[in-house]
Amino acid sequence: GGVTVGDEIKIEVAVSAKSANDAKAIKDEVDAGLKQARLMLAALAFADSKQIDALLDVVNSVKAAVKEKTVLIKGAVSPEAIENALKKD
Numbered sequence: 001g002g003v004t005v006g007d008e009i010k011i012e013v014a015v016s017a018k019s020a021n022d023a024k025a026i027k028d029e030v031d032a033g034l035k036q037a038r039l040m041l042a043a044l045a046f047a048d049s050k051q052i053d054a055l056l057d058v059v060n061s062v063k064a065a066v067k068e069k070t071v072l073i074k075g076a077v078s079p080e081a082i083e084n085a086l087k088k089d
Contacts (some may be wrong), residue, residue, distance in 0.1 A: 009077040019070050026071045030064040054085040 001013040017023035041056040062075035 001055045002061040008079060011075050015071040020067050020069055023066045023071050027064045027066045030073060034062055050084040050087050057081045
């Protein structure tokens with residue numbers, strides 16, 4: 001895993017599990033948490049908040065995948081998302 005800063009900030013996390021089944025279970029939990037976060041942020045987005053919109057962009061960029069016994073979680077933050085998150089409504 002790691003963090004890369006360039007035109008955007010990219011984040012990659014690798015989680016090792018004891019078995020492929022455990023890795024799939026972890027991925028499923030991550031996916032469920034992301035889905036819940038997306039739903040909550042989408043509901044809050046009706047408030048027309050640039051910070052909420054920016055956070056929703058970040059959460060939407062996060063993806064989880066399984067490779068054998070490893071769960072890879074990747075996401076990115078665009079310069080626009082950072083700028084919008086720092087703006088006052």
